[in-house]
Amino acid sequence: MSSGLTGARRHGESRHVEPVGRTETICVVGLGYVGLPLAVHFDRVDQQVIGYDIDDDKIGTLSEGVDTTGDLSDAVVADSDVEFTSDPATITDADYVIVTVPTPVDEMENPDLRFVESAGETVGEHMTPDTTVVLESTVFPGATRSVLAPALEEASGLTEGEEFFVAYSPERATPGDEKHGLRDVVKVVGADDPAVLEDVADLYECVVDAGVHRTSSLEAAEASKVVENVQRDLNIALMNELAVAFDRIGINTQEVLDAAGTKWNFHDYSPGLVGGHCIPVDPFYFAYRSKMEGYVPELTLKARDVNRRMPEHVSELALKTLNDCGNVLGESRVVVLGLTYKPNVADIRTSKVDGVIDTMQEYGVDVLGFDPYADPEQTSQAFGIDVMDQPSFENADGIVLATPHDVFESLDLDAAREEMNDDPFLLDVCGELDAEEVVGHGFTYRRV
Ligand SMILES: NC(=O)C1=CN([C@@H]2O[C@H](COP(=O)(O)OP(=O)(O)OC[C@H]3O[C@@H](n4cnc5c(N)ncnc54)[C@H](O)[C@@H]3O)[C@@H](O)[C@H]2O)C=CC1
Numbered sequence: 012m013s014s015g016l017t018g019a020r021r022h023g024e025s026r027h028v029e030p031v032g033r034t035e036t037i038c039v040v041g042l043g044y045v046g047l048p049l050a051v052h053f054d055r056v057d058q059q060v061i062g063y064d065i066d067d068d069k070i071g072t073l074s075e076g077v078d079t080t081g082d083l084s085d086a087v088v089a090d091s092d093v094e095f096t097s098d099p100a101t102i103t104d105a106d107y108v109i110v111t112v113p114t115p116v117d118e119m120e121n122p123d124l125r126f127v128e129s130a131g132e133t134v135g136e137h138m139t140p141d142t143t144v145v146l147e148s149t150v151f152p153g154a155t156r157s158v159l160a161p162a163l164e165e166a167s168g169l170t171e172g173e174e175f176f177v178a179y180s181p182e183r184a185t186p187g188d189e190k191h192g193l194r195d196v197v198k199v200v201g202a203d204d205p206a207v208l209e210d211v212a213d214l215y216e217c218v219v220d221a222g223v224h225r226t227s228s229l230e231a232a233e234a235s236k237v238v239e240n241v242q243r244d245l246n247i248a249l250m251n252e253l254a255v256a257f258d259r260i261g262i263n264t265q266e267v268l269d270a271a272g273t274k275w276n277f278h279d280y281s282p283g284l285v286g287g288h289c290i291p292v293d294p295f296y297f298a299y300r301s302k303m304e305g306y307v308p309e310l311t312l313k314a315r316d317v318n319r320r321m322p323e324h325v326s327e328l329a330l331k332t333l334n335d336c337g338n339v340l341g342e343s344r345v346v347v348l349g350l351t352y353k354p355n356v357a358d359i360r361t362s363k364v365d366g367v368i369d370t371m372q373e374y375g376v377d378v379l380g381f382d383p384y385a386d387p388e389q390t391s392q393a394f395g396i397d398v399m400d401q402p403s404f405e406n407a408d409g410i411v412l413a414t415p416h417d418v419f420e421s422l423d424l425d426a427a428r429e430e431m432n433d434d435p436f437l438l439d440v441c442g443e444l445d446a447e448e449v450v451g452h453g454f455t456y457r458r459v
């Protein structure tokens with residue numbers, strides 16, 4: 012996730028504080044892709060910031076001045092005055108506690124709020140009266156009220172709304188998008204109590220240049236976050252459905268999308284493997300809450316079904332193309348380029364490329380991988396393949412461009428072709444390359 016902080020540091024600017032006239036103490040609970048940049052941003056505007064996490068190793072690494080997210084930089088972390096700690100007693104010193112813990116789904120694809128509940132218990136045990144607790148984690152509408160607040164009350168013995176306060180404010184920054192980091196995207200803040208709403212909105216206005224949008228309830232703010240991701244999942248699902256249909260019809264999907272894209276209100280999405288912590292997850296948070304009221308959001312769930320099937324569709328396409336090019340599957344080799352969950356990021360944790368790899372391996376295909384962003388050793392272990400630190404196409408029969416990092420635009424297809432066996436193919440999952448150019452380099456070209 013882009014933080015907007017690295018620019019200054021990369022150009023050697025010295026850390027400067029931008030005092031904003033508030034000097035409260037803020038404790039950020041959960042120092043991941045969301046919590047760490049948030050802590051560093053508040054530190055930069057001269058707030059006293061405690062960064063609390065249960066992961067001792069992470070706290071040790073951060074305390075040594077190492078950026079554990081890859082989104083900031085070591086210099087930014089080293090230069091911050093954030094107090095990194097795994098001691099929950101430090102929460103006592105906080106005027107504001109901002110909770111940014113994970114909210115995954117369980118194996119039944121239901122919301123798993125264990126981290127939120129646990130954080131609520133820990134914060135409740137240590138917070139003092141008049142503390143304001145802001146939940147940033149993506150949850151279903153009503154979770155702050157029905158899960159976090161009761162955990163805080165139970166552990167503290169205090170009464171929410173009288174002796175402590177809660178608000179909700181989702182993180183909306185996009186990983187890998189330098190233009191849409193924490194400071195650049197309007198921050199939504201929701202609270203029932205108008206005074207709490209104004210106070211928390213004012214606090215965020217210290218760090219969010221794009222400003223704050225206020226909602227009159229916790230639920231409206233919670234819902235605004237999940238529906239952003241539901242909408243995105245739906246739009247991508249439409250692209251995937253069109254791509255599968257046009258592949259069968261024999262129409263070039265990208266040519267269709269390029270033509271349709273000349274209409275001012277045609278939305279720009281591309282087919283692909285829909286990974287990440289949020290887009291594949293948040294629709295289930297919305298559906299869960301809706302079903303509680305007896306309404307099944309069929310369109311939302313159908314979009315999930317379409318996107319969830321994409322790894323299977325891509326691997327079938329790869330196997331079919333291997334066969335069409337005259338290869339024996341069990342004697343074939345395929346190089347998969349791009350292993351992270353989306354282009355130009357280093358996060359492999361929720362990549363859907365592994366589903367494509369697994370199916371090819373089931374048919375005996377020898378699969379190798381390369382990704383300029385992902386750590387080769389870590390990724391080899393995670394994906395169960397040999398991940399190269401430099402791309403080699405020796406004796407390969409095909410290339411699957413699974414995650415189209417920008418750097419692959421300059422892929423030397425002639426050099427790759429030289430190393431490969433006869434009649435090679437290139438499967439361009441997201442349709443990023445120019446089909447005619449790829450064919451001109453001697454490849455059979457396929458895309459989703
Ligand atoms: N990663 C992203 O780009 C975005 C994530 N979000 C949402 O933000 C939330 C956090 O996501 P990430 O930062 O990616 O998660 P993450 O997994 O990167 O970091 C979460 C951190 O919380 C810590 N943690 C877990 N339980 C804890 C507890 N009880 N007390 C203290 N620390 C605890 C973990 O050790 C970890 O360091 C999720 O709800 C996610 O949906 C929203 C927008 C963007």
Ligand SMILES: CC(=O)N[C@@H]1[C@@H](OP(=O)(O)OP(=O)(O)OC[C@H]2O[C@@H](n3ccc(=O)[nH]c3=O)[C@H](O)[C@@H]2O)O[C@H](C(=O)O)[C@@H](O)[C@@H]1O
Binds near residue numbers: 185243247
């Ligand atoms: C509505 C929205 O843009 N949400 C963003 C999203 O970030 P995230 O990196 O998870 O999502 P993403 O960039 O849409 O990518 C998700 C997955 O979908 C794929 N993808 C994306 C766009 C597209 O046209 N086709 C496609 O296949 C990507 O390759 C990736 O595998 O989810 C983030 C979050 O909530 O964690 C959120 O903060 C971000 O703003």
